[in-house]
Amino acid sequence: MSHPPTRAEARRLLTAKRLLRQDLTRYGLALFGISGLINILALTGAIYMMQVYDRALTSGSLNTLLALSILALGLYLFQGGFDAIRAQIMVRIGARLDKRLAPLAHRVAVDMPRFGFSTTEALERGRNVDTLRGFLTSGAPPALFDLPWMPVFLLFVYALHPLLGAITLCGAVVLSILTVVAEIRSRDLTQSSQQAMVQRNIAAESNARSADALVSMGLVDRAVRRFETANAEALALQTRSADVNATISSISRVLRMILQSALLGVGAFLTIGGHMSAGAIMGVSVAAGRALAPIDQVIGNWRGILGARNAWVQLRETLAAVPEERSYLTLPKPQASLKVEGLTVASPANGRVLLSDISFELSAGQALAVIGPSGGGKSTLLRALAGVWPALRGTVRFDGTALNHWEPARMGELVGYLPQEVNLFNASILDNIARLSEQRDSTAIHAASAAAGVHGMISSMPEGYDTQVGSHGSALSAGQRQRIGLARALYGQPFVVMLDEPNSALDAMGEKALNETIRDIRARGGIVIVVAHRPNVLSAVDMLAIVQGGRMIAFGPRDEVLGEKAGRVVVPMEAASGLAAGVA
Template sequence: MKQSSRNREESTEVQDALKSCLPSFSNVAIFSAVVNILALTGSIYMLQVYDRVLSSRSIPTLIGLSLITLAAYALSGGLDMLRGKMLARIGARFDEILAPRVFDLVATMPLKGAKQAESMQPIRDVDTIRGFLSGLGPTALFDMPFMPIFLIGCFMIHPWVGIMSTIGGVCIVFLTIYTDSKSKEPSYQVTKSGAERQALAETSRRNAEAIRALGMLSFLGKRYDEVHVRHVNDGLASSESSAGISAFAKVFRMVLQSGVLGLGALLVIEGQMSGGLMIAGSILMSRALAPIEIAVAHWKGFTASRQAYRRLQHIMSIVPAQGQRMPLPAPKQAVSVEEVYVSAPGAQFPIVQAASLRLQAGQGLGLIGPSASGKSTLARALVGVWPSMRGEIRLDGAALDQWEPDALGRHIGYLPQDVELFEGTVAENISRFQPNAKPEDVIAAAKTAGAHDLILNLPDGYDTKIGESGASLSGGQRQRVALARALYGNPFLVVLDEPNASLDGAGDEALNQAILAVRQRGGIVVVITHRPAALGQVDQVAIMEEGRIKAMGPRDEVLQGVMKRNTTPAPQQAPTVRVQPAQAQAGNLREVG
């Protein structure tokens, strides 16, 4: 119940962002009221010309009326321009409010099991809503409340003119509703296929070297072509679903306007109205139905924005923002893992089962075992990347979820198995892009990682631009820079996943010295490796098999036990336990229409 209540609260974030723009919307409404009042200028001018100027043949009267009308049109145009600029700023304000939250979603959703297309969807959704708010679509919504004024004017000119205008407006409204029902599903499909195409293109771009070297270009090209054709077809279906209706609505309005003129001519012939009233009635009816026509013309954008709004609400409800937490003191004593079960994001079967261990300050743990035994999964859980399904991981007695994510990150150093660097300088990557990073701290981390001399040999030293994903560096250089990043700020817990995979002998020695330096300053190091060279400076070793910690103890004793066990038959495979997550991710981050 508590979680459900929290989700309902979080699901109003987009609505709250719109509410924060209410003062600006109020100003737009005021401007719209004046613009709509000034829209009566044409009808009044035509009425005066036909019924006063032509009958009196007064040129001064015509000039005076024309100047007043010109001034009214200029004022209307200026206010309409300002209204458009205000709407553009409302869209920008909406984007500004949600941008930090959306980035948090993009960075968090992959950890919840979302696909790449789903992870990037919040950015596209905010862009869609901002684009609609900044366009002409909202002007129709602000103009619609003034439709009754123009319809009343039509009835004042003549009841039959008012009746024809009202019937025409009702018909166009029904056309609008029909447009919505026909375009809803095609609009959803074109958004979905567009996201899939973008994800495939981005994946191909990031893996261009492997695609070219392994001869995968043709295969992936066919796959992209299939997705692209589906997206184009979805776009055609979306356009065709509303294009015919929009064209019919436009033609219907033209026919209706001409019909009012014909009706007015009949009434003039019968002496029930003047020629000026006939023209004024046609203009009033056209103005009364203009908001509906604008709404129909921009209905595609409105439908897309409504779907984007619902998707954002849905995603924000199942990936709620992290609330403020009490600041905790820096950990200095121990790391404990208490009967922890961990699964991959979105999965229900645990990879790590009933893992327990405890490390005191100054200790180093080597985590070894066969491939797919759960070592990297446990590493991700230790640093808080993957939450545990059951059990707790604690720093000095505090569970990881009691820390603010960024605050926790300052006490953790992590070198993932797949090294990822960011576009920028070497110094920026080592300092984790902290704006106020001290040069001496960056250099100290590099020296501890044994990367200082390596960095100095780069073209611009610490100011060398490394490109996206560190493309300008070799694999070993990337790993050394990433190790320096893990050691930056002297974190209490340092987790290194296959840190020597790309290192040579000198790199192995530098790694061991870095592990020793962390232990000597009272930190804790967890090293995951398949190479014994990385175990030279750890004092504890744990063996993982089939997701469980089979043995843990002093390094030499455990390694001797491994050597003895290799001469005996392997133990019977332990059964896999299925554990349900403590809090299931509702909907698995799927899109909603």
């Protein structure tokens, strides 16, 4: 799923996985040992009560009571200290997990929309790390670490009297069966409710993105009703899941109270019969409660445990999509040609073939305009050439070297890409043009903005290049976003500049600047590929391709293609009516 990483990045990803395994092993052993100390010290209460009832009260010695109390206080403080250390370790495991895995998960999440996933689904994959970190700082992990130490308390109760030990063991078995029932009843409901919440969030995101259309055409109520339907389904599943967990938790609490009362009653019976001391009754009550507490806590946190498990499963799937390290040759920047051989592209969302058997070649200094009816495959062609969508078959070569042989970090030297829908980074204009580079080249930034004809517009803003564009460039108009996106595509003088309808939001002055930009790229030995719906851009190119129905039905010098094919292809209305004017 993911685009191949650079050598340095691949090493970092593999190192993160290895270090995470080491962290979990080291911290897991430490937590197991600390949990043992905590559970042994938890016997303090039971032993203290037994000694107070059987020793201090019978002897009437205040010194004995004081000594026992001081000793118990010290042990309680040690238990609290170890408990705090365990909690701190869990917090640090969560932080280290986030530090190790969040970049890997985010890398795959960034790629997911290219492969047919919604933005919401991609973000949900990234949130799995947050879910796991939240789980590690909840009450569930301590309960899970306390479970292996249950036999210590069962043996303690059994040592006081076998009958009481048997009753406690039966209670533990019943509560364990409840845990299994909770797993069976909750697993599918939890997964279904999580999936329903994703669909609900997708509906909310879709409405937010389409706000202009919804408001202008009076469709807000309809959109809200669709959201309400998705929300109601998610809430229904969440309610059913919560009902199951609440019922089982209530049964667990009732059984614990019954068991505690039974132990007190049987203990009193044994004490009356002279089989055990009165202090042992209190010791049994405390020790049995401690023995059963982890199971009760696990049942109470079962939804969180299931959520964390589902998050871990999805996270493992996400990490499996991170490719292993591969080596790349250090190739010189291309400067001669772009060659496409039998390129076939399918939709990542449904597998439908959108482009079939596309072949052509461009040399340095050439500019190609791609025209054709809407939905014919023009934008798909640019996505494939830029590496945004993978090729089903065929090869794209820069100076004879296949696209997948170039190191991804150097793709900026190969390609400048302006998509049809320009989404800017949530950063400053300067950072957007510099492609978020940490080492900004002021000269290159100015050259790119000047070439895109946007330097004057930026300079006229109160904060100039430091202006924050907002999420997806929401602080700017469509034309401003497009021109800044063009400057970003031109930054660093890439060999091939691909522009998808770059003049769709430009005025006459912007279109004139665009044509000058295309001529400048050709003059410096670059290649331009531009998808055109408006004819004015044709005057700046020397090559023309017509894409229709997923096939390239014509390719060649602009004037020849226009002369031979114009009457045989259904071109966009605006382009058809203005071809001659655009070329003139």
